[in-house]
Amino acid sequence: MPIEKAHAIVLRLVDFSETSQVVTLFTREFGKIGALAKGAHRQKGPFDSALDLLTLARVVFLRKSSGGLDLLTEAKLEHRFRPPDHDLTPLFAGYYLAELLLGLTDEYDPHPELFDVAAKTLHTLSREGKVNISPLILSFEMNALRLLGHLPNLEQCVECGKPIAIEGYVAFGQSSGGVLCRRCRPGKKHVSQIRGESLKTLQWYSRCEDNSHQAPPYLISGEVRGVINHSISHLLGREPRMQKHLQFLIQD
Ligand SMILES: [Zn+2]
Structure with a gap:
């Protein structure tokens, strides 16, 4: 499985288990991808609160060859989407x-x-x-x-x-x-x-x-x-x- 790096916008987050999420990302380098983020709900983890709707992040993922979900291994926050709350x-x-x-x-x-x-x-x-x-x-x-x-x-x-x-x-x-x-x-x-x-x-x-x-x-x-x-x-x-x-x- 090749390791890929990309700039990404988080488009969708769906809970997969108590600790994991399936994320849909729009990446600059690969277009849209679907990936499993294991441990996404843990406070301290490899995703460091970067997995939030419409966040811009730098991500690392393992690309699955057989059409299954990719595996997200890292996400680093670049910009949080936080419009004025009024x-x-x-x-x-x-x-x-x-x-x-x-x-x-x-x-x-x-x-x-x-x-x-x-x-x-x-x-x-x-x-x-x-x-x-x-x-x-x-x-x-x-x-x-x-x-x-x-x-x-x-x-x-x-x-x-x-x-x-x-x-x-x-x-x-x-x-x-x-x-x-x-x-x-x-x-x-x-x-x-x-x-x-x-x-x-x-x-x-x-x-x-x-x-x-x-x-x-x-x-x-x-x-x-x-x-x-x-x-x-x-x-x-x-x-x-x-x-x-x-x-x-x-x-x-
Ligand atoms: Zn005409």
Whole structure:
């Protein structure tokens, strides 16, 4: 069994026995992994309180070759996810981030850039003071969709490739995976009409690869959230469980 070292974000912890836990980690080097952490509940142990939801840690694990659980042997805390306790919204946003990484990534399919964006987002959510969560999360979602190859086509017609003229309302084909021009739209199923302004907002966030930016001159409307929620639900095969707690992401 090879010994591996990685940077990791703790996505899920499930008790396995009185002393052990099964942990799901999103690692920078290997993508998602599932590992058994023996003695995770002991006060003094090899994990030194690093195994907590959304913690960033440096980990050492033994990689199982036969598809079983890996064995976590060490975890060293790098950053604890601890949003200010007077406000639940950064906490919910963090749980949502964990749910997306769990649902949208595969085991041993590394996405180092996505790891970096997630780590940065968690740092920002833990910050004291007012954090503008709505743009931060939309930016994370857009980056995740882009880096995993699922970004909807927002610039050209998804059918014919013609650039989309933003005037009045624009047709967005939910099952086509992007905007549709007037010629290609007839006969398509699951098409919603979105305001040009909403498409501009989506385009702005899809082009923006850094999530430390200032908020753009657009509000994140219910319509914008609707397009993103639908894209993500489609990929997950269900609505995110955190969805009902995320009404605060709508800015209008
Ligand atoms: Zn077209």
